[in-house]
Amino acid sequence: MVHTTIKKALKNTLQDLRREDFLEFCHQLKDRREEPRVRYRDVENKSVLQITDLLVSTFTERGALPVALSILKLINCNQEAETLYSETRACVDVKGDPTFRKTSSGELDTKPSQEALNHKAGRWPFSSPVTGKTPQEVEAEAEARVLSEGGDPRNERLVLSRFMIQFGQYKDQTFKWLLENDLSYAAKMVACHEKQRQNTKCQSSLMANKDSLTRYAIAYPEVLQEVRFHRGYERSLQSGQEGKALVGFGKHRSETLEDLYESKDRDKISYINFLRNKKSTCDQGSKMDIAVRYILQRDKKQAAASRKRRASSDTRTGAPPKVAAKRGGRPGVGGRGGW
The missing domain is CATH 1.10.533.10 (Death Domain, Fas)
Structure with missing residues (x-):
């Protein structure tokens, strides 16, 4: 009550x-x-x-x-x-729904909160062994926690939100806390676990805890959006697949980097130009940084291809190679009239 x-x-x-x-x-x-x-x-x-x-x-x-x-x-x-x-x-908190943090521009804030950074700093170096509790123990503790807060232990999502993480750098924090304080990490864990689940039916306590986290997290579109980003990012790490990563931020967050870069849409071209100017201001390793590096890499490849085409065209037409005039050169070299 x-x-x-x-x-x-x-x-x-x-x-x-x-x-x-x-x-x-x-x-x-x-x-x-x-x-x-x-x-x-x-x-x-x-x-x-x-x-x-x-x-x-x-x-x-x-x-x-x-x-x-x-x-x-x-x-x-x-x-x-x-x-x-x-x-x-x-x-x-009658349903167990997390409150997702937003940046000053209204974007979903996926970076670790200060509270998360403090928690990680306090746990480093990890000294306690990873000894996860059984699924039954985790659920019983979550129900007791809900009761102590005046909540309804029959509410499955509310109870699930109070499950304690049994692994990693945020061990002993609740699922809800994780989504509120480090959404990127949560989405990465879900994406990795779903991939792992495709190859194993292991029912260890640790895997059961990750199953529960996944069930809780994917109920929210904000998490699914981040999970999609991490899946695309993992694919982009393969050679030749860099453009398959999702933009992951801004109004074109659901586009792949490749589709955004190659689009003929005027608005998207303008957005690419905007990102080109963000090289020195975006945080290293951020989604914007990944996008900017991809764009500049594509620009570099296009410039090289353009030079190669011009050189090939000059060769076919028999045009003499261009020689830049130099001040102070020898007579008859690098200019028409010498000195």
Whole structure:
């Protein structure tokens, strides 16, 4: 049973803030760049109750929660953010659906979150042996976790979201946490596991855990999109198959690099030109970096082929090779009249 509401939890959290932290919270609230925006006069000299009402009326009760959590973390009130999240988790998470992160441009953020990076750093080097629990133990613990949060243990997806990962760098985190904090890694694991499942019927505890992760993850289109990208990327690693990788980002995310590059569509040509100028600004190893490197590689091959065709044409027509004139050369060499 849910013992609180989001609005009540927001009010309690703001009341627990120190005065200077509350003022900083209000300052950051009015400084948000995302829509809907909050005006200065809406937060100036307002009480906790008024700010709580403002959050709910502006963003809706459910929408106010991620806004408040992000601001609390921004002003380093991490303990308060954790408490707020814990108190409201059952209010918003009745189905076990992950909240996928977005970039400032609205794109799906597939890179590891700071929380994921901190988790990996804390586990390195891996010292504990990989001893996975049985599927029955994992499920029983997940059901107990759902009950402790006030959820319904009969909800299969909700229970599945609380399964603990039994392998790899995110061992002992939940499936839901993984999708929220490192979507690229999750999709890669699913793609690799599906490929592995084509060749084995092994029913080990580890494989069962990966089966469960796959069943949970592929229920979401965002994950399937990333799985498709990883499949295409794996194919592109084969010699001559570089263009088979999906773009994986932007408005042409579902296109292969080859199809995008060779398209005669004016909009796609413009997008290719846009990417050419991103060589020095995109993150190394990112999807954009992969796309830019492919485009520049194709450009280089096309330029070489063009030079070869011109040379071949000159040979057929008997045209003399072009010799560049040089200043300061010997008389009669490199120019018509010498000095």
